[in-house]
Amino acid sequence: MRWTGQELTTEQAGALPGLAQLNNFVRSVQTPEFAGITFHEILAKSALNKVTGQSALPFGYTINPYRGCSHACAYCFARPTHEYLNLDAGRDFDSEIIVKVNVAEVLRKELAKPSWGRHPVALGTNTDPYQRAEGRYRLMPGIIAALAESGTPLSILTKGTLLRRDLDLLAEASRRVPVDIALSIAIYDDELQQSVEPGTPSTTARLATVTAVRERGLDCGVFMMPILPFLTDTRAHLDEALRQAKAAGASSVLYCALNLKPTVKQWYLQWLEREHPELLPRYRDMFAGGTYAPTEYRSWLAARIKPLIRAHGLERGRTDPSTGGPRSRALVAPGARSLIAEELPPELAPTLF
Numbered sequence: 517m518r519w520t521g522q523e524l525t526t527e528q529a530g531a532l533p534g535l536a537q538l539n540n541f542v543r544s545v546q547t548p549e550f551a552g553i554t555f556h557e558i559l560a561k562s563a564l565n566k567v568t569g570q571s572a573l574p575f576g577y578t579i580n581p582y583r584g585c586s587h588a589c590a591y592c593f594a595r596p597t598h599e600y601l602n603l604d605a606g607r608d609f610d611s612e613i614i615v616k617v618n619v620a621e622v623l624r625k626e627l628a629k630p631s632w633g634r635h636p637v638a639l640g641t642n643t644d645p646y647q648r649a650e651g652r653y654r655l656m657p658g659i660i661a662a663l664a665e666s667g668t669p670l671s672i673l674t675k676g677t678l679l680r681r682d683l684d685l686l687a688e689a690s691r692r693v694p695v696d697i698a699l700s701i702a703i704y705d706d707e708l709q710q711s712v713e714p715g716t717p718s719t720t721a722r723l724a725t726v727t728a729v730r731e732r733g734l735d736c737g738v739f740m741m742p743i744l745p746f747l748t749d750t751r752a753h754l755d756e757a758l759r760q761a762k763a764a765g766a767s768s769v770l771y772c773a774l775n776l777k778p779t780v781k782q783w784y785l786q787w788l789e790r791e792h793p794e795l796l797p798r799y800r801d802m803f804a805g806g807t808y809a810p811t812e813y814r815s816w817l818a819a820r821i822k823p824l825i826r827a828h829g830l831e832r833g834r835t836d837p838s839t840g841g842p843r844s845r846a847l848v849a850p851g852a853r854s855l856i857a858e859e860l861p862p863e864l865a866p867t868l869f
Contacts, residue, residue: 540558540559540560540561541556541557541558542557542558542559542617543556543557544556544557545557549652550586550648550649552611553586553611553612553613553649554611554612554613555613555615555649556612556613556614556615557615557617558614558615558616558617559616559617559618560616560617560618560619560622561622562622562626563579563616563619563620563622563623563626563659564577564578564579564623564626564637565577565578565579565580567838567839568838575635575838576635576636576638576836576837576838576839577635577636577637577638577839578637578638578639578641578642578839578841579619579623579637579638579639579645579659580616580639580642580643580645581615581616581619581639581645581650581653581655581656581659582613582614582615582616582643582644582645582647582649582650582655583597583598583601583613583614583642583643584598584603584608584609584610584611584612584613584614584643585609585610585613585643585644585647585715586610586611586613586647586648586649586715587610587644587647587675587676587713587715587716588610588713588714588715588716589675589712589713589715589716590712590713590783590784590786590787590788591712591742591744591774591776591780591784592609592780593775593777593780594609594642594643595609595777595779595780595783596777596779596780597642597643598612599779601614605779605780605783606782606783606786610715613647613649615649615653615655616655617653617655619655619658619659620655620657620658620659620661620662621658623658623659623662623663624662624666627662627663627666627668628666632666632668634666634667634668634669635668635669636668636669636670636671636694636836636844636846636847637663637668637669637670637671638670638671638672638673638836638839638840638841638842638844639656639659639670639671639672639673639674639841640672640673640674640700640841641673641839641840641841644674644675644676645659645672645674645676646672646674646675646676646677646678646679647676647715648676648678648715650676650678651678651681656682657682657685660682660685660686660689661685661689663689663693664688664689664692664693664695665692667692667693668693669693669694669695669696669844669845669846670689670693670694670695670696670844671695671696671697671698671836671841671842671843671844672686672695672696672697672698672841672842673698673699673700673739673841673842674698674699674700675699675700675701675713675716675717675722676716676717677717677721677722677724677725679697679699679725679729680725680728683728683729683732683734684732686729686732686734687732687733687734690733690734693846694844694845694846695734696735696737696842696843696844696845697729697734697735697736697737697842698736698737698738698739698770698833698841698842699722699723699725699726699729699736699737699738699739700722700738700739700741701719701722701723701726701738701739701740701757701761702739702740702741702742702743702744702748703719703744703748704719704748704753704756704757704760705748705753706718706719708747708748711787711791712744712787712791719760723760723761723763723764724764726738726761726764726765726766727764727765730764730765730767731765735767735768736765736766736767737766737767737768737769737770737833737842738761738764738766738768738769738770739769739770739771739833740757740761740769740770740771741770741771741772742772742773742774742775743771743772743773743774743817743821744774745773745774745798745799745802745809745813746795746798746799747792747795749773749817749820751820751824754820754821754824755824758821758824758825758827758828758830759828761828761830762828762829762830766830767831767833768830768831768832768833768834769825769830769831769832769833770832770833770834770835771817771821773808773809773813773814773817774809775807775808775809776803776807777807778807781803781807785799785800
C-alpha cells in the first residue's frame with residue numbers, strides 16, 4: 517500500500533512468532549531493492565512516547581516510526597529493544613524492521629488533544645527515522661507537518677542523508693516552531709566506517725548533508741558518538757574529524773565514549789573479534805566493570821578532545837537530558853511552552869564523558 521511502483525516478491529501474514537501475537541500486525545514484506553531485509557508493517561496504537569528523565573527535567577517525548585535499523589551499527593545501544601518481540605538484538609535488529617505505517621495519522625490525533633502541552637519531541641533517539649526504509653514508506657513528512665502545524669517543537673538526530681529530501685519541509689516548519697537537527701558522524705576513517713556501520717551513508721555524504729542543512733538557514737550539530745577506544749580516539753583522528761565537521765559548517769559538536777549494554781557488548785565484541793582481534797583483550801578488560809568505559813578513560817578522552825574543539829572554533833553542543841537527542845531551543849527560549857519553566861542551569865546539563 518505504500519510501495520508504489522515496487523513489485524513485492526514476498527508477502528506473509530505472520531512471518532515471526534512474536535509479531536504474529538500482535539493484534540495490530542498488518543503484513544511482512546520483502547522486496548529485491550532491500551535484499552536480506554524484511555519489513556513488518558504494523559498499525560501503531562500511539563505515536564508519542566513519554567520518556568521519564570533522569571535529570572532536572574521531569575520527562576521528554578520521542579517518536580519512533582521504525583524499530584530495528586538497517587544501518588547495522590555494531591555498537592548501537594538500541595539493539596535490546598528488539599528482544600521484546602522475540603527477535604534477537606543482533607542480525608534480527610539489522611534485518612527485521614518494524615514499520616508503523618499509520619504513525620503520522622495517530623500522531624495528529626494525539627497532538628489535537630486539549631491536554632497536549634506542546635512539549636519538544638525528539639526523533640532519532642532510538643532507531644534512525646531516516647534509515648533506508650524511509651525512502652519507501654515516507655513517514656517523516658507527515659510527522660514533521662503534524663508537529664509543526666500543532667505548534668510542537670521538534671528535534672532530529674540521524675545518520676541518514678535522506679534528511680535532505682525533507683529540507684524544504686523542515687525549513688518551513690522552522691518558521692512555526694523550533695527545529696533542531698544533528699547528524700551522527702563518529703568515524704572519519706572510510707574503511708572502519710564501512711566495517712562497523714555497514715548500512716550507513718558514507719562520512720562524506722553525511723558531512724555534505726550538514727552543509728545542505730546549513731545552506732537552508734538551519735543550525736546543524738554533529739554528534740561524534742561514540743568514540744571507539746583504540747580505534748577513533750587518536751589525536752590525529754579526532755583532529756581530522758573536528759576539522760571536517762567545522763568545514764562542513766557544523767553549528768556545534770558533541771562527543772561521548774563508547775558504552776556497551778550487555779546485549780550490545782556481545783554483538784560488538786563479535787565484530788571486534790572478527791575485524792580487530794588484537795584489541796579484544798583490551799576491550800574485555802575495559803568493560804569488565806559494566807556498561808561504561810572507566811572514569812579514567814573518559815577523563816583522558818575529555819582532556820584530549822576539549823582543546824581540539826576549542827582549536828577548531830567549534831561550540832560544544834548539549835543534549836536533551838531526558839531523550840538524549842539534540843537539546844531543543846524551546847527548552848530555553850523565553851516564554852516557550854516547554855518541559856520546565858526556566859532555563860536548565862548549566863550545572864545540571866548532562867554529563868557525556
